[in-house]
Amino acid sequence: MTLTSSRSGTRSGRRPAHSAPPARWRSRKVQGWLYAAPTAVIVGVLFLAPLVLVVWMSLNRWPLLGPARFNAPDNYLKIADNALFVDAVFFTLKYTAITTVLLSAVALGLALLVQERGPGIGFFRTAFFLPGAVGFAAAGLLFYGMLNNDFGPVDPMLQALGITSEPVKWIGTPDMALFSTIALVLWRFAGFNMLILLTGLQAIPVEVYEAARSDGAGRWQIFTRITLPLLRPTLALMLILSVTGSLLAFDQFFVFTNGGPDNSTVSMVMVIYRAAFFRFDLGGAAAMSVVLLVALVGLNTLMMRRLR
Amino acid sequence: MSRYLTLSALAVLFLFPLVWSGYASMEEPSNYLEMARFGEGVGTYTTNSALVSFMTVAGTLAVSALGGYGFARFDFPGKNLLFLATLAILMVPYATILIPLYVLLGYLGLQNSLVGLSLVFVMFQLPFALFMMRNAFEAVPRELEEAALVDGCGTFRAFSRILLHAVRPALITVGLFAFLASWNDFFAPLILLNDGASFTLPVAVVSMTSQTMGAIDYGMLQSGVMVMAIPCLILFIVLQRHYVRGFMSGALRG
Numbered sequence: 001m002t003l004t005s006s007r008s009g010t011r012s013g014r015r016p017a018h019s020a021p022p023a024r025w026r027s028r029k030v031q032g033w034l035y036a037a038p039t040a041v042i043v044g045v046l047f048l049a050p051l052v053l054v055v056w057m058s059l060n061r062w063p064l065l066g067p068a069r070f071n072a073p074d075n076y077l078k079i080a081d082n083a084l085f086v087d088a089v090f091f092t093l094k095y096t097a098i099t100t101v102l103l104s105a106v107a108l109g110l111a112l113l114v115q116e117r118g119p120g121i122g123f124f125r126t127a128f129f130l131p132g133a134v135g136f137a138a139a140g141l142l143f144y145g146m147l148n149n150d151f152g153p154v155d156p157m158l159q160a161l162g163i164t165s166e167p168v169k170w171i172g173t174p175d176m177a178l179f180s181t182i183a184l185v186l187w188r189f190a191g192f193n194m195l196i197l198l199t200g201l202q203a204i205p206v207e208v209y210e211a212a213r214s215d216g217a218g219r220w221q222i223f224t225r226i227t228l229p230l231l232r233p234t235l236a237l238m239l240i241l242s243v244t245g246s247l248l249a250f251d252q253f254f255v256f257t258n259g260g261p262d263n264s265t266v267s268m269v270m271v272i273y274r275a276a277f278f279r280f281d282l283g284g285a286a287a288m289s290v291v292l293l294v295a296l297v298g299l300n301t302l303m304m305r306r307l308r
Numbered sequence: 309m310s311r312y313l314t315l316s317a318l319a320v321l322f323l324f325p326l327v328w329s330g331y332a333s334m335e336e337p338s339n340y341l342e343m344a345r346f347g348e349g350v351g352t353y354t355t356n357s358a359l360v361s362f363m364t365v366a367g368t369l370a371v372s373a374l375g376g377y378g379f380a381r382f383d384f385p386g387k388n389l390l391f392l393a394t395l396a397i398l399m400v401p402y403a404t405i406l407i408p409l410y411v412l413l414g415y416l417g418l419q420n421s422l423v424g425l426s427l428v429f430v431m432f433q434l435p436f437a438l439f440m441m442r443n444a445f446e447a448v449p450r451e452l453e454e455a456a457l458v459d460g461c462g463t464f465r466a467f468s469r470i471l472l473h474a475v476r477p478a479l480i481t482v483g484l485f486a487f488l489a490s491w492n493d494f495f496a497p498l499i500l501l502n503d504g505a506s507f508t509l510p511v512a513v514v515s516m517t518s519q520t521m522g523a524i525d526y527g528m529l530q531s532g533v534m535v536m537a538i539p540c541l542i543l544f545i546v547l548q549r550h551y552v553r554g555f556m557s558g559a560l561r562g
Contacts, residue, residue, distance in 0.1 A: 031463055032382025036390060039375035039438060043394050046431040050408035051400065057408060113315055120312070126548065127319040130326065133544035135492025137510035138536040141529055142329045144517065151526040153328055187325065199556050248403050251494050255514050269403045269495075276407050277499070289404035296401050 054293075057286035064280035075287035084263065085288060088271045095267070096246035099182055103242050104235070106186055107193035112227075114194070115201050125198075129191035136188060140255030143184045147171065174264035177257045181265065184252060189245075193238050200234025201227070236307030240300060247296060268292060326537070333531035343531045346516060348505050350535060353512040356422060357491055360508055363426035364490035365483045368433045372482055373475070376441025377467050381453070391442075397435045406499045413500060425500050425508075429490040437482045440554060444478035445471065481554030484547050488540055509536050 059072035079085060114125050131139065146152045147170035158164040171177045204227065212222050228235075250269040253259055259266040272292070276285035333339055344350045378384075379391060409428055410419070418424030448471055456466035472479070494510040501507055507515070513532035517524055544551060 028382055029384045032378050032384035032387070035374045035378025035382065036384065036387070038371040039378075039394060039434065040390055042371055042427070042431050042434060043390065043397070046409065046412075046427060047397050047400075047405070048393065050405045050412050053408035053412055054405060057411065062411075110318070113311065113318075120315075124315045124319055126545070128322050130541065130544070131322060133488065133540040134326070134537045135494065135510055135540065137492070137494035137514055138533045141513060141517070142325055142533050142537075145332065145526045145530050145533075146325055146328060148526060151332075153332075187322065191322070195552065195555055244401065248401050250403060254498075255494070255517075258518075272403070272407070273499070276410075282407060282411065285407050289407060293401060293404040296404075297399055300399060 054286050054289055057283055058290045060283050062281075062283035062286065064276070064282060068283070071283070075283045076291075078284055079288055079291060082271070082284075082288075084266060084274075085268070085271045087263070088266045088268045091264070091266065092247055092249065092268045095178065095182075095249060096243055098178075099185055099246045100239065100242045102182060102186060103189060103193055104238060106190045107197055107238065108235075110190060110194040111197035111201055112223075115198065125191075125194075128194055131188050131190075132192040134188070136251040137255050139184060139188045140252055143180065143187075144256055147180055171257050172261060174261060177261060177265050181252050181256055184256060185246075189242075193242070196238050196241070197231065197234055200231045203234075204230045232307070236303070239307065240303050243303070244296060244300065247292075247299075326541075329530045329533050329537070332527055333534045336527050339525075339527040339531040342525065342528045343535070346528070346532075347512060348507070350509075350512075350532070352505060353507055353509045354535065356506060357508040357510075360422050360426050360429070360497075361487050361491045363423065364429040364433065365486045367426060367430040368437050368486040369479055369483055371430060372434060372437035372441045373472065373479065374467075375438050376443075376445050376475075377471065379438070379442040380445035381463075391438075394438050395435050397431065402432065403495060406496060410499050419500070420502050420506055422501075422506060425497055426490070428496055428500065429486070429493065432496075433482075433486045433489060436485060440478050440482050441475065444475040448474045477550060477553070480547065481550045484543065484550055485554060487543065491540060492536070 057068075058075050059070060060068040061071040061074070062068040110128050114121050114128070134142070147154055147168075149155055149167040149170075154170075155164070155167045158168070159166075169176050170180045208226055208230070209222060212226055217225065248269055249267045250273065253265050253267050253270055254273075257265045259270055268288070269292075272285045272288045275281050275288065347353070379387065406428075413419045413421070413424040413428075416424070418427070452470060452474060453466050456470050457463070461469065492510065494514065497508045497511045501511065504512075504515075509532070513529070513536065516529060516532060
C-alpha cells in the first residue's frame with residue numbers, strides 16, 4: 001500500500017509502505033470506510049433490518065392496516081393447522097424432487113453435447129441458453145398461450161403428428177399442471193444449468209481424458225469414472241441452486257397455473273403471499289417466512305457439507 | 309453427424325416457443341395497438357420498467373464499484389464482517405424477506421415507489437456485484453494507482469479517472485446482470501407496488517390475464533411477452549461474452 005500522495009520525492013527516495021506514518025494510516029481507514037459506506041447502508045437498512053423485522057413481525061398479530069399486537073407464539077402454532085400450507089409443503093417437495101432430477105439430467109446432456117468446440121457449437125450454446133434471458137413471468141405467459149387449447153400451436157401439431165387425438169388438458173388436471181410447469185421450468189433453466197456444468201467440464205484437464213483413452217477406457221467408462229467424479233463440485237453447486245430455487249417457486253405457479261386446478265399447484269411461497277395479501281395477516285406470513293428461512297439455511301448448510 | 313442432428317432437433321425445441329410467440333404477436337397487427345392501450349397504456353409500464361432498471365443498474369454500479377475499491381485496496385475495522393454480511397444475502401431466500409421489506413419501505417415513505425423497488429433490487433444484486441468488483445479491482449496492477457497518487461491525485465480521483473476505466477469489463481457484467489434481474493423480476497414489484505400506474509411490465513402484463521378473465525386476448529398477451537423479452541434477448545446476444553465471463557469468474561463462486 002503506497003501512501004505517497006503528498007510527496008514529490010524521487011523514486012529512489014520512496015519509503016516502503018510498511019513504514020508509512022500512522023496519521024496516514026488512520027486516514028486510509030477513514031477513506032476505506034467511506035468507500036464501503038454505501039454498501040454498509042444498503043446491507044444494514046435493506047437486508048439486516050428486514051431480517052430482524054421478519055422475526056419481530058412473526059411474534060405479533062400484524063394486520064396489513066392498523067396497529068400490531070404482541071401475540072407470540074400464536075402465529076407459529078397456527079402454521080400446523082393451516083391445511084393449505086401443509087399441502088403446499090408436500091407439493092413443493094414433490095415438485096422440487098422431480099424438477100431437480102430432470103433439470104440435472106437435461107442440463108448434463110446438453111453440456112456434454114456442446115462441450116467440445118466445433119463449427120456451430122457457439123450457436124447451439126446460445127440457442128439453449130436464450131430462454132434464460134427471458135423473464136420468468138414472460139416465459140410463463142408464453143407457455144400459457146402456447147399450450148392454450150384454442151389458441152396455442154402445440155395441440156394441432158401433436159394431432160397432426162398423430163400423437164394425440166384430442167386437445168390435452170395442459171393445466172386442467174393436477175398431474176398435467178405439474179407436468180406442464182416442469183416443461184416450462186426445463187425450457188427456461190436448462191441452458192442456465194448447462195452453462196454452470198460447462199464451467200465445470202472445462203476445468204477438467206484434457207490430459208486426464210487422453211490418459212484414460214490410451215489406457216483403453218471406453219466412452220461410458222470415461223463418463224462414469226472421470227467426468228462424473230471430477231464434475232462433483234459443479235454438480236453440487238447446480239443441485240443446491242436448483243433445490244433452493246424450486247423450494248421457493250412462486251412465479252411459475254402464480255403466472256402459469258395460478259395454483260390450480262383446485263389449489264393442487266400451490267407452492268409454499270404462494271401460501272405466504274396469500275396470507276399476507278389476501279388475508280392481510282402479515283404476522284402469519286412472517287412466521288411461515290421464518291420457518292422457511294430457517295429450513296432453507298439449514299438445508300443449504302447441510303448440502304454444502306455433504307456435497308463438498 | 310448424429311451429434312449435430314440431436315443438437316439441431318434440440319435447438320428447434322428450445323427456439324420454437326420464442327419464434328412462435330413472436331409470430332403470434334404479429335399475426336394481427338392490432339395486437340400491439342391494443343396492448344398499447346391496455347390499462348394505463350403499455351408506454352407507462354415500459355417507462356416504469358425502464359426507470360426501475362436504470363436506477364437499479366446505476367445504483368448497483370455505484371455502490372459496488374465504490375465498495376469493491378474499498379474492499380480491494382483499503383483496510384478498515386469491520387471489513388470482513390461487512391463482506392460476510394453482504395454475501396449472506398445469497399443465503400437468505402429472496403421471497404422470505406420481501407414482506408418485512410414491504411413494511412419497512414412503508415416506514416421510509418417508499419411504499420409503492422419505483423425508487424424503493426430499485427433500492428431493493430440493488431440490495432439483491434449486491435453480493436454478486438461486490439464480489440465481482442472487488443476481484444476486478446484486486447486484479448488491477450497497483451502501479452497504475454500509485455502513479456496517479458504520485459502525481460498528486462487523491463484516491464477518489466485515481467479511482468474515478470483511472471481505475472474505473474481498468475475495470476470496465478466487470479462493470480459491464482455487473483450492469484448486465486442488474487438489468488436482466490430488475491427488468492424481468494415479477495415477485496418484488498408484485499409485492500412492493502400496489503397502484504396500477506406504477507406497475508412494471510411483468511406485473512402489468514400478468515394482470516392482463518386476470519383482469520380480462522374469460523376473454524383473454526392471447527395475441528395481445530404474446531405482444532406483451534415480446535415487449536418484455538426483446539430487450540433482454542438483444543442485450544444478451546450483444547453482451548453474451550460478458551455474461552459468460554461473469555458467470556465463470558464470480559456468479560458461481562460467491
